Amino acid sequence: MNLKIWRLILLWSLGLGTWIFSPAASAQTQPASPPAQDPLMNLMLSQPRVELGLVTVMSSFDPPVVRPGEETIYRVTVTALEQSVELPSEIDVLPSLELRPGAHGQILQLAEGKQIPLTTFNYRARPSSSGEFIVASFGVKVYGKPMTVPGVSLQVVDKPADAALARQMLLLDFPSTNLFVGQSVRARVRLPGSPAGSVQILQQVQLTGQDFIVDQSSVRQSVPTLPFGGSNVVTFVYETTLTPIASGKIAVSAQAYTAGSYLTPQLVITGTAPIPGGLPQYRLLESDPVQLTVRPLPKEGELPGFTGGIGNFTLDPPKLNTNALRVGDPVRLTVAVRKNGEGANLSRLAPPPSPASQEWEVLTAVPDTAPPQVIEAQGFAAFHYTLVPLSEQVRATPAIPFSFFDPTTGKYSDLTIPPVPVSVKAGALGADLRTLLQTNAALSDAEEELSLRGLASNPGRSTSSLVPWQEQPWFPLVQLCPATAFLGLWGWDRRRRYLEQHPHILRNRRARRALRREWRSAREAARARDGVSFATAAVNAMRVASAPHYPAEPRALVGADVIQLLGNGSGLANHDTELVRRFFTVADVSRFAAGPADASALLNLQAELDQLLKRLEARLS
Amino acid sequence: MKCLVPVAQRPRRRQLKLGCGLGIGILLVFWCSSSGYSASSDTVFQAGLESYRAGDYGPAADAFRQSAELQPASGTLQNLGNSEWQRGAVGPAILAWEQSLWLNPFNENARNNLRFARKSAQIEAPDLAWYEVVSTWLPVNWWAGIASLSLWVAVAMITLPGILRWRKTTWHQAVAALGLMVFLLTLPAHWGVHTRMRTGIVVQKGTSLRLTPTEEAQVVTRLAAGEPVRRESVRGKYVLIRAGSQALYGWIEQSQLGWLCPRTGKLGN
Numbered sequence: 001m002n003l004k005i006w007r008l009i010l011l012w013s014l015g016l017g018t019w020i021f022s023p024a025a026s027a028q029t030q031p032a033s034p035p036a037q038d039p040l041m042n043l044m045l046s047q048p049r050v051e052l053g054l055v056t057v058m059s060s061f062d063p064p065v066v067r068p069g070e071e072t073i074y075r076v077t078v079t080a081l082e083q084s085v086e087l088p089s090e091i092d093v094l095p096s097l098e099l100r101p102g103a104h105g106q107i108l109q110l111a112e113g114k115q116i117p118l119t120t121f122n123y124r125a126r127p128s129s130s131g132e133f134i135v136a137s138f139g140v141k142v143y144g145k146p147m148t149v150p151g152v153s154l155q156v157v158d159k160p161a162d163a164a165l166a167r168q169m170l171l172l173d174f175p176s177t178n179l180f181v182g183q184s185v186r187a188r189v190r191l192p193g194s195p196a197g198s199v200q201i202l203q204q205v206q207l208t209g210q211d212f213i214v215d216q217s218s219v220r221q222s223v224p225t226l227p228f229g230g231s232n233v234v235t236f237v238y239e240t241t242l243t244p245i246a247s248g249k250i251a252v253s254a255q256a257y258t259a260g261s262y263l264t265p266q267l268v269i270t271g272t273a274p275i276p277g278g279l280p281q282y283r284l285l286e287s288d289p290v291q292l293t294v295r296p297l298p299k300e301g302e303l304p305g306f307t308g309g310i311g312n313f314t315l316d317p318p319k320l321n322t323n324a325l326r327v328g329d330p331v332r333l334t335v336a337v338r339k340n341g342e343g344a345n346l347s348r349l350a351p352p353p354s355p356a357s358q359e360w361e362v363l364t365a366v367p368d369t370a371p372p373q374v375i376e377a378q379g380f381a382a383f384h385y386t387l388v389p390l391s392e393q394v395r396a397t398p399a400i401p402f403s404f405f406d407p408t409t410g411k412y413s414d415l416t417i418p419p420v421p422v423s424v425k426a427g428a429l430g431a432d433l434r435t436l437l438q439t440n441a442a443l444s445d446a447e448e449e450l451s452l453r454g455l456a457s458n459p460g461r462s463t464s465s466l467v468p469w470q471e472q473p474w475f476p477l478v479q480l481c482p483a484t485a486f487l488g489l490w491g492w493d494r495r496r497r498y499l500e501q502h503p504h505i506l507r508n509r510r511a512r513r514a515l516r517r518e519w520r521s522a523r524e525a526a527r528a529r530d531g532v533s534f535a536t537a538a539v540n541a542m543r544v545a546s547a548p549h550y551p552a553e554p555r556a557l558v559g560a561d562v563i564q565l566l567g568n569g570s571g572l573a574n575h576d577t578e579l580v581r582r583f584f585t586v587a588d589v590s591r592f593a594a595g596p597a598d599a600s601a602l603l604n605l606q607a608e609l610d611q612l613l614k615r616l617e618a619r620l621s
Numbered sequence: 622m623k624c625l626v627p628v629a630q631r632p633r634r635r636q637l638k639l640g641c642g643l644g645i646g647i648l649l650v651f652w653c654s655s656s657g658y659s660a661s662s663d664t665v666f667q668a669g670l671e672s673y674r675a676g677d678y679g680p681a682a683d684a685f686r687q688s689a690e691l692q693p694a695s696g697t698l699q700n701l702g703n704s705e706w707q708r709g710a711v712g713p714a715i716l717a718w719e720q721s722l723w724l725n726p727f728n729e730n731a732r733n734n735l736r737f738a739r740k741s742a743q744i745e746a747p748d749l750a751w752y753e754v755v756s757t758w759l760p761v762n763w764w765a766g767i768a769s770l771s772l773w774v775a776v777a778m779i780t781l782p783g784i785l786r787w788r789k790t791t792w793h794q795a796v797a798a799l800g801l802m803v804f805l806l807t808l809p810a811h812w813g814v815h816t817r818m819r820t821g822i823v824v825q826k827g828t829s830l831r832l833t834p835t836e837e838a839q840v841v842t843r844l845a846a847g848e849p850v851r852r853e854s855v856r857g858k859y860v861l862i863r864a865g866s867q868a869l870y871g872w873i874e875q876s877q878l879g880w881l882c883p884r885t886g887k888l889g890n
Contacts, residue, residue: 104837206839210829213840245843246827450737453730455673455703459666459688460696461725461760466882468814469765482773486780493784 051114055080057140057147061125062283063167065155068130072167074099074123075284076149078142082106082119086141091123097133097154098126103255103286107204120257120284127156168200170287172207172254174242175342177292181247183310183407184215184345189238189254189287192228199223199234202285203259211246211294215347217373243345244294254287297405303412305352305401311344313337313404313415316380320397320420325389326427333385333397335417343407347372351383352402352417360398361388389424396421507548508620514544514554515620519613526606531599532590538602538609539587542580545616559584566615579608662691669700678708689717695725702734711742712824712846716879719822723881726757738847745865747820747849749813756813764814768807775800819852821862821878828878830871834859841871850878 055078062073078085082104093099102122108115127133137151171190179185187207193199202221207214218241226235244250260280297310316336325331339346351365363386368375375381387397396419406413469475499506518541525533542562543554549565550557559580566576582602589597669684682704689697702717715738721731739746749757756764778797782789826846831838834856844850850862850873859872 208837208839210840213842245840450733450740452703452706452737453733455670456696456699456728456730457670458696459662459692459694460699460728462662462692462694462697463724463762464692466693466720466723467884468761468818468882470768470811470814471818471882475765479769482776486773486776489784490780 048110048113048115050108051079051116052081052143054116055142055145055147057142057149059135059149059152061152061154064153065157065160066127067158067160068127068156071124071126072154073102073286074125074135074152074154076121076123076140078119078121078140078147079116080119080142081117084143085119085121087121088138088140091135091138093125093135094133096128097135098128099135100124103208103253103284105204105206105255105257105284107257107259107282109280109282118282120282122255122284122286125154127154130156130158132156168258168283168285170202170254170256170285172252172287172290174290174292177290179244179292179294180310180405180407181244181294181296182308182345182348183343184241184243184348185343187214187240187242187252187254189240189256190226190228191236191256191258191285192226193234193236195231195233197234199236200258200260202236202238202256203282205238205240205254205256207240207242207252207254209250209252209289211248211250212242212244212252212292215241215243215372217347217371218376243348244292247294247296250292250294251289252292253289256285258283258285298410301412303401303403303414305416306403306405306412307350307352309337309345309349309404309415310407311346311404312340312406312408313344313346313349314340315402315415315417318397318417318420320422323420323422325422325424327389327392327424328427330386330388331422333387333417333420335383335385335400336380337383337415338380346379346381347375349381351385352400354385355398355400357398359389359391359394361390362398362400363387389422392424392426394422394424504548504551507551511544511548512617512620515541515613515617518544522609523606526603529600529603531601531603532586532597534606535583535586535597535599535602536590538583538613541613542583542616545613545620548620565619566612575608576612579605579612583609662688662694662697665691666697666700669697669704673700673704673707678704682708682710682713689720693720693724695721695728695731698724699728699731699734702731702738706734706738710824710846711738711744712822712826713879714738715742715744715847716822716824716881719820719881722757723761723817725760727760742845742847744845744847745849747851748865750816752809753813753817756810756817759810761814764807764810768804768811771800771803771807773800775804818880818882820881821850821852821860822881823848823850823873823877824879825877828873830862830864830869830873831859832871834861834872838872842869844873852880 058077060075060077062075064072066072076087091099100123102124104119104121106117106119109118110116133154133156135152135154137148140147140149168191171192173188173190174185176185189202189205189207191200191202218239220239222237222239223234224237225232226237227233228235238256242252258281314337316338319334321332335351337346337349351367354362354364366384368381368383370378370381385400399419400417402415402417403412404415405411465472518537522534522537522541525531525537539559540554543557546557546562546565547554550561552561562580562584563577566580582605586597586599586602590599665684665688669681669688672678672681672684682701685697685701685704688694689701698717698721702714702721705711705714705717715735718731718735718738721728722735726732735746738744759767775797778793778800781787782793787793823844823846828844828846828848829840830842830844832841833839844864848864850864853861853863853870855861855875856872858875860875860878861870861872862878863870
């Protein structure tokens, strides 16, 4: 029993020790710092995925019951991305139901941990007579696949119930609809709450139309109580700044999605504003278009220094870094322009151009670098000029012409930046400043002489294409030509050097060629039954095939040399020795003897000769 | 004489003759086609000159455009710019003068006209990086020629003395070093040419810069004709551009832009 206990204690100790010293345990005891991750990647990964698989198509009338001549919204809603929905250009309806395209947009709604795209197409419908109007089902393409928009009916009755007529719509208004080009104006989009007091928040508010720009940095959202329909109603208000950029009649509409209780950080709620809870019902609402009349700025009466400032502005007294200067010392002049009232395009205000002066070098002003919303909030924009006195005679900074257009009076107003007194002592102009002044002077002289120069009398430098050679597809191919040439040269050089180091390769190759030549001659002689020529060609063949192995001049070899070579490495049969001797004998006799040699017997030995020469050829490879 | 030519060499010589004939034929076809283009381009160019001198700037612009489409030339594009300017088309005029300088930066008249137009219309010049400024010093095709020549001269001076067993001399090494240096110096210019190819000029007055690539998208701002932009990406008929020194981003229709170097290399594409 005791033994068992001690054994258990030993096992437990071993287990505990292993656990303590194991890397996993030490890792657990010392928590490792988490690896640093890209915050943008984290943000992206934290977003729910967008659901693109489940597509549903719905349609409805809002409201579904109207009086004849009243407007209602025919709304087609698809749970898919807007760009993937292909609607037919026209929807077939009865002629007594006027149907015009209205707003359309897309929003991502959160459901079950996913983002589901919701695309809405509004049509403004207006029935001219009472009855039931049916918009039959029709086909659309979503992600390239055919889907069906279900049919829906509209009841048009002369006296509908009040509740049936409740239609939510946006209200768009401007403080003034007569504007000048470039004049900023506050646009206010309102969504009145229900008579019970609840209000919906708006998302993706957009002003649609042509020839204007919207300043997104000036957006303000609030939920005040405003009069509507004869009583005070809690209302969602979205305000932004609109600037027309072309003259004429401009139609502006607003559109937005209702987002229930989705509160944005910039929202200001004053008083009591019940906001419905639960999941938001995203509905695309739109306003009636508002027409703005935009006039161009008058040309007459324009004052110097006008840089597009429209509104009512005042100038703070300009400030200098210091009033005591030396010639050549730069000084900073700060000018603050304040707006009076709404409608001034302060954040878009450009500083007036630097004046030309003999006594001052005025560098181009640096505009206010603060964000537009900060400029609008602080109510002024600051410009900074850098001035350099060129003479000790100056007593004040130069006046800088500046003006703005006041839309209330329809006239330009002067806002010239006044001179600031300074005292300037003598000093030397720096070399860099002198260079700058000379360059500026040269540039201004050159610019003064600018004018349109005449025609070229001939086409001049031409090309086949404006695309440069280096971007043409043939250019890399052309570069392959010299590259191939150099590679070929390099390869040839390597081969040459190798052969120089191994000359036997070249000798063997030449010997093989000569052997084949003589072998061919021997066969031809055999066919012609010319024994002497056959023997001579055979001997020559044996000599050229044996010469590289000594090395020696082939003509200097005799039969014994060939026999010796054939004997090296393998046993030479007697008939081979005899064969070589016979051929050499006949060849020598035919060459040196006075009488003709009898070589006819050798013609019968062609097969043996072929075997012999094959062996010699094999030794050359 | 025929007997002196070995039989085995006859087919080789025949192939050589055939090859030479074919090469000369191809060269002739190329020369005839290019001279035909050149002749018709010159004819249209002369017609454009006559129309311009007669004060018919519309037909003159059409003629110069046609001539430049047949064969882009610096003088033709300069005249096209003049004609467009005279008939009040600021954007196409600035585009044509920019293209004229693209082909020949030594064309002082085109450079002067461009400065004059920009000053008159209060339009900024394109904001160029330092390597893009370098690339404007010479015609765009010269950089390719200089880079190729300098590189292969350097390679030849490094390899040929060894291969041909010339005695290595100082001037071989000097020429090789010079060639390599010139090649390396052309690389920034090449990159500048490549990036400048994305430059475009707004050709329509009051072009809307939109937030998204759709017709109903919110307008961010309006761009004046002649304003330089940079292409960032293309989506359908819209192109994402960066405009001006304020780095405005937005989408505009491709038809409202003219590219300094159209993708097909021809005008109007």
